Amino acid sequence: MSDRPPGFSTLAVHAGAQPDPTTGARATPIYQTTSFVFNDADHAASLFGLQAFGNIYTRIGNPTNAVLEERVAALEGGTAALAVASGHAAQVVILQQLLQPGDEFIAARKLYGGSINQFTHAFKSFGWNVVWADPDDISSFERAVTPRTKAIFIESIANPAGSITDIEAISTVARKAGVPLIVDNTLASPYLIRPIDHGADIVVHSLTKFLGGHGNSLGGIIVDAGTFDWSTGGKYPMLSEPRPEYHGIRLQETFGNFAFAIACRVLGLRDLGPALSPFNAFMILTGIETLPLRMQKHCENAKAVAEFLAGHPAVASVSYAGLPSDKYNQLARKYAPKGAGAVFTFSLKGGYDAGVNLVSKLQLFSHLANVGDTRSLVIHPASTTHSQLDDAAKVKSGAGPDVVRLSIGIEDKEDLIADLEQALGA
Ligand SMILES: *Cc1c(COP(=O)(O)O)cnc(C)c1O
Numbered sequence: 001m002s003d004r005p006p007g008f009s010t011l012a013v014h015a016g017a018q019p020d021p022t023t024g025a026r027a028t029p030i031y032q033t034t035s036f037v038f039n040d041a042d043h044a045a046s047l048f049g050l051q052a053f054g055n056i057y058t059r060i061g062n063p064t065n066a067v068l069e070e071r072v073a074a075l076e077g078g079t080a081a082l083a084v085a086s087g088h089a090a091q092v093v094i095l096q097q098l099l100q101p102g103d104e105f106i107a108a109r110k111l112y113g114g115s116i117n118q119f120t121h122a123f124k125s126f127g128w129n130v131v132w133a134d135p136d137d138i139s140s141f142e143r144a145v146t147p148r149t150k151a152i153f154i155e156s157i158a159n160p161a162g163s164i165t166d167i168e169a170i171s172t173v174a175r176k177a178g179v180p181l182i183v184d185n186t187l188a189s190p191y192l193i194r195p196i197d198h199g200a201d202i203v204v205h206s207l208t209k210f211l212g213g214h215g216n217s218l219g220g221i222i223v224d225a226g227t228f229d230w231s232t233g234g235k236y237p238m239l240s241e242p243r244p245e246y247h248g249i250r251l252q253e254t255f256g257n258f259a260f261a262i263a264c265r266v267l268g269l270r271d272l273g274p275a276l277s278p279f280n281a282f283m284i285l286t287g288i289e290t291l292p293l294r295m296q297k298h299c300e301n302a303k304a305v306a307e308f309l310a311g312h313p314a315v316a317s318v319s320y321a322g323l324p325s326d327k328y329n330q331l332a333r334k335y336a337p338k339g340a341g342a343v344f345t346f347s348l349k350g351g352y353d354a355g356v357n358l359v360s361k362l363q364l365f366s367h368l369a370n371v372g373d374t375r376s377l378v379i380h381p382a383s384t385t386h387s388q389l390d391d392a393a394k395v396k397s398g399a400g401p402d403v404v405r406l407s408i409g410i411e412d413k414e415d416l417i418a419d420l421e422q423a424l425g426a
Pocket residue numbers: 085086087088089112114115155159184186187205206207208209218219220371
């Protein structure tokens with residue numbers, strides 16, 4: 001092998017994987033087993049005491065999942081990763097390591113609708129309080145910081161309109177506040193944006209979307225950047241204080257720059273239980289091998305569709321950061337020079353009714369609540385994903401009544417445009 005560090009596409013195919021040492025299998029096998037035999041009693045004891053790394057039980061770790069973890073950590077430039085059952089499970093596991101009841105975290109208001117629900121309602125029942133800030137107004141993050149703030153949460157490319165977040169500016173606020181910056185990188189994927197390069201301390205993904213990429217498997221992943229010092233001021237006791245369940249070890253002291261990933265595994269996944277099935281890990285790994293090729297095509301198609309819509313008389317506006325006239329185009333050039341992603345919104349002159357009508361007339365686009373599939377997808381957020389919000393909050397989060405969201409797939413762009421043309425014209 002040469003000394004050249006492998007490029008992104010090479011990592012997407014190879015990182016974490018080796019031919020199976022027993023059988024020579026070249027594709028990563030699906031280790032469909034709940035548990036793993038110990039060499040002897042000492043080995044078992046050292047695994048349980050975290051003195052040795054190894055497999056115990058698939059709720060805590062699995063060799064197929066481990067390849068996925070190593071691959072995504074490599075693609076994101078992190079020190080370690082933990083795969084879990086879904087993007088939402090990843091968010092719970094992350095915040096459980098950071099917040100005690102009564103603590104707060106600041107979240108950008110422009111988020112996946114499910115995350116808005118999870119943060120507002122489910123997390124409240126744990127005593128974790130979300131404070132909203134406006135990603136277009138960095139000072140709103142500064143103003144939201146209190147002594148109980150434990151983290152800041154943003155999306156790199158934000159739902160639903162595909163707006164681009166100024167990660168570096170918000171990471172400066174997080175640094176000053178002494179809290180980690182968590183970036184949900186689902187809509188960008190590491191091919192378009194690597195948040196750790198811009199100051200993120202933790203990256204989270206719904207693997208369900210572009211990384212898996214084929215709309216067939218749920219999964220989530222947490223990437224530890226290894227950048228945050230958890231020991232300061234006793235603010236993060238899960239990481240800095242002796243753990244009674246592991247003979248009093250302190251995770252940061254013992255595991256250094258991958259302590260957060262370890263905490264998520266041995267305290268979060270072990271005790272909360274949202275393990276990823278090895279079968280799903282296999283499906284997602286297979287998807288990741290073609291991530292660079294797919295993202296190129298997703299972005300090329302999205303730009304063509306956005307340009308078509310921008311010129312159509314029934315369309316009031318298009319919100320796609322890849323268009324030179326878009327308000328996020330400068331940020332897109334800085335953070336996502338290879339393409340502004342494939343999820344964006346547009347609004348129709350006919351308002352709510354026109355949105356519902358369009359969705360019902362489209363044939364090639366599937367009407368469903370997902371993004372990041374090979375297939376092109378459409379949804380009317382105001383009547384579905386964001387319907388729980390009041391009208392003002394809908395508009396603030398980019399999901400007003402006239403807004404339609406698209407997730408552009410990898411079909412022929414001419415066919416996508418023809419489908420939109422017939423549906424808009426009819
Ligand atoms: C889908 C999605 C999630 C939630 O992920 P699941 O795998 O559905 O639990 C979180 N954030 C973003 C940006 C998403 O698109």
